[in-house]
Amino acid sequence: MLLLPTGAYISAGVAVVALTVIALFAIPERAVTRMFSVRALPSRGFGTLPVVTSLLSFCVMCFGIYIGIYGSRNPLSNLMPLGFWTVGWIALVSLAAFLGNIWTWINPWVGLYHLLRIKEPLVRLPEGTGVWPATLMLVAFAAFLLADPAPDDPARLAQLVAAYWGFTFLGLILFGPNWCRRAELGQVLFAAFASLAVIRLQPPAGIGGPGWQIAQAPPVRAAGLFALTLLGVGSFDGLNETFWWLGQIGVNPLEFPGRSAIVGVTVMGLFGAILGLIVAFAVVVWLGMRLARKQVPFGLAFGWLALCVLPIALVYHMAHYLTAFIVGIQYTIAAVSDPFATGADLLGIQPFRVTTGFFNRIDTVRLIWVTQAGLVVLGHVWSVLLAHRVAITLFGDHRRAAIATLPLSIFMIGYTFLGLWLLAAPKGA
Numbered sequence: 001m002l003l004l005p006t007g008a009y010i011s012a013g014v015a016v017v018a019l020t021v022i023a024l025f026a027i028p029e030r031a032v033t034r035m036f037s038v039r040a041l042p043s044r045g046f047g048t049l050p051v052v053t054s055l056l057s058f059c060v061m062c063f064g065i066y067i068g069i070y071g072s073r074n075p076l077s078n079l080m081p082l083g084f085w086t087v088g089w090i091a092l093v094s095l096a097a098f099l100g101n102i103w104t105w106i107n108p109w110v111g112l113y114h115l116l117r118i119k120e121p122l123v124r125l126p127e128g129t130g131v132w133p134a135t136l137m138l139v140a141f142a143a144f145l146l147a148d149p150a151p152d153d154p155a156r157l158a159q160l161v162a163a164y165w166g167f168t169f170l171g172l173i174l175f176g177p178n179w180c181r182r183a184e185l186g187q188v189l190f191a192a193f194a195s196l197a198v199i200r201l202q203p204p205a206g207i208g209g210p211g212w213q214i215a216q217a218p219p220v221r222a223a224g225l226f227a228l229t230l231l232g233v234g235s236f237d238g239l240n241e242t243f244w245w246l247g248q249i250g251v252n253p254l255e256f257p258g259r260s261a262i263v264g265v266t267v268m269g270l271f272g273a274i275l276g277l278i279v280a281f282a283v284v285v286w287l288g289m290r291l292a293r294k295q296v297p298f299g300l301a302f303g304w305l306a307l308c309v310l311p312i313a314l315v316y317h318m319a320h321y322l323t324a325f326i327v328g329i330q331y332t333i334a335a336v337s338d339p340f341a342t343g344a345d346l347l348g349i350q351p352f353r354v355t356t357g358f359f360n361r362i363d364t365v366r367l368i369w370v371t372q373a374g375l376v377v378l379g380h381v382w383s384v385l386l387a388h389r390v391a392i393t394l395f396g397d398h399r400r401a402a403i404a405t406l407p408l409s410i411f412m413i414g415y416t417f418l419g420l421w422l423l424a425a426p427k428g429a
Contacts, residue, residue: 006369006420006424009369009370009373009420009424010373010417010420010421010424013373013376013377013416013417013420014413014416014417014420016377016381017377017380017381017384017412017413017416018413020381020384020385021384021406021409021410021412021413024384024385024388024402024405024409025402028398029392029397029398032385032388032389032392032398033389033392034209035209035385035389036208036209036211036212036215036216036385036386036389037208037209037212038206038207038208038209038212038216039206039207039208040204040205040206041199041200041201041205041206041207042205043201043202043203043204043205044201044205048114050104050105050110051110051111051114052111053105053106053111054105054106054107054108054109054110054111054112054114055111055112056111057105057106057107057108057111058108058109058111058112060108061108061161061165063079064079064080064083064084064158064161065080065158065161065162066158067079067080067154067158067339067340068080068081068154068155068157068158068159068161069154069155069158069159071154071339071340071341072154072340072341073153073154073155074154074341075152075153075154076331077331077334077335077338077341078154078335078341079332079335079336079339080154080157080158080161081152081153081154081157082328082331082332082335083332084157084161085151085152085328086324086325086328086329086331086332087329087332089145089321090317090321090324090325090328091325091329092106092190093189093190093193093317094193094314094317094318096189096190096193096194096197097193097194097196097197097210097314098197098198099194099197100194100197100199100200100201101187101190101191101194101202102190102194103186103187103189103190103191104187104190104202107180107184107186107187108165109165109168109169109172109180109184110177110180112169113169113172113173113177116173118173118176120176121174121175121176121178121179122173122174122175123174123175124175124176124178125175125178125179125182128221129182129221130182130220130221130222130223131182131183131188131220131221131222131223131226132182132221132222132225133182133183134182134183134184134185134187134188134189134226135222135225135226135229137183137184137185138185138188138189138226138229138230138233139229139233139270139271139274141185142233142236142237142270143267143270144160145233145237146233146236146237146240146266146270147259147262147263147266147267147270148259148263149258149259149260149263150259168180168183168184171183171184188226189230192223192226192227192230192310193310193314195211195213195214195307195310196210196211196213196214196310196311196314197210197213198210198212200213204216210311210382211308211310211311211382211386211389214304214307214308214310214386214390215386215389215390215393218300218303218304219303219304219306219307221303222303223303223306223307224302224303224304224305224306224307225278225303225306227306227307227309227310227313228274228277228278228281228306228309229274229278230310230313231277231309231312231313231316232270232273232274232276232277232278233270233273233274234313234316234317234320235273235277235316235418235419235422236269236270236273236274237320238316238320238419238422238423239269239273239422240266240269240270241427241428242422242425242426242427242428243425243426243427243428244425245269246428249262249265249269251428253426253427253428254428256428280411281302281305281306281309281408281411282302283407284407284408284410284411285298285301285302285305285407285408286298287407288301288391288403288404288405288406288407288408289301289404291403291404291406291407292395292400292401292403292404294395294396294400294404296394296395300394301394304390304394305387305390305391305394305405305408307390308383308386308387308390309383310383311379311380311382311383311386312379312380312383312412312415312419314379315375315376315378315379315380315382316375316376316379316419318375319371319372319373319375319376319419319423320372320422320423322368322371322372323359323368326358326368327354327356330354330355331354333347333349333352334349334352334354337349337350337352369423369424372423373420373423376416376419376420376423377416377420380412380413380415380416380419383412384405384409384412387405387408387409387412388401388402388405391404391405
């Protein structure tokens with residue numbers, strides 16, 4: 001990105017978000033509420049179909065584990081890391097915001113649990129558990145993603161996936177389906193991004209402006225912290241690759257020693273990024289409440305407004321991994337055609353060559369950068385509007401909501417700059 005005028009793009013993106021904040025003081029309240037209005041739809045059941053798809057997903061997972069352990073040791077030709085990271089972590093997580101909670105269809109536990117016909121859980125989760133367990137799972141997953149020396153090693157990843165499946169299935173047997181809703185990372189993660197979807201088919205079913213599900217009802221306990229943790233993970237995922245960060249931890253980016261040399265400092269940086277974001281967000285919410293001069297429970301305001309950062313977390317996830325997906329999906333197609341790396345051509349696509357030539361052409365690089373920057377700016381504008389809609393419910397009227405969210409809006413303007421800078425900054429790890 002160094003050959004592009006990224007400074008101009010960053011300035012323009014920040015200006016767009018700032019103008020959105022200013023416009024909120026002028027546009028009528030009904031315009032904002034209409035953006036996130038909802039029309040009820042009849043709830044639709046799918047019978048045993050999710051059970052069937054879950055069993056199929058379980059079979060796919062078992063095949064992936066087998067491939068990971070006994071297949072090629074090259075992560076770029078093994079379907080375990082390609083399927084997990086490129087298809088699962090990058091593509092499916094992003095699609096949840098458009099297609100809804102697809103994890104309810106593809107999670108690999110529900111089908112087997114249904115076959116066991118367990119009527120009552122053996123143990124009940126304590127009241128008020130919220131999604132705290134899933135939040136801790138997210139932190140552990142992020143530490144593996146960002147600090148582990150070889151997160152894409154096929155055998156290592158396969159063993160971890162198998163262990164996580166067993167752990168979650170044990171929790172499902174002990175605590176029942178509530179375990180998945182509170183502790184299973186995939187379920188909570190997909191549900192979080194699915195709350196941004198335009199349409200919802202499960203009760204309460206409806207169709208409305210993107211984010212209407214967040215605007216309609218207060219969050220469950222710790223859901224706001226989960227959203228902030230997700231944003232903190234995404235932000236540090238971009239930061240820890242930059243020359244700036246490597247310089248701060250005393251690493252020459254041109255002589256990168258490998259992940260194993262910086263495991264501890266990476267984990268500490270991840271924790272610091274998450275905690276710093278939570279503290280900063282709490283401060284801006286508190287300042288907004290003081291400016292609004294209306295008594296609202298801090299926990300309610302903090303948790304509900306924190307969900308409004310989900311659009312930022314989503315678009316940064318999409319923008320950050322865009323280039324990795326473009327390359328990774330090519331390797332995935334090649335691996336599907338030759339799953340055991342034996343020279344097979346099941347899809348009939350040989351000779352197939354993975355190309356990265358578009359990174360060497362200024363026109364395609366510009367297109368990629370503009371797409372990434374556009375996503376980031378769109379997500380921040382979306383978050384500003386959604387936060388204002390939630391604030392109208394919290395504080396009672398349009399004017400007070402604009403005042404209450406002013407510190408938060410300034411925070412989001414600053415985060416726009418950070419997100420665009422992270423995309424443009426030179427990387428060395």
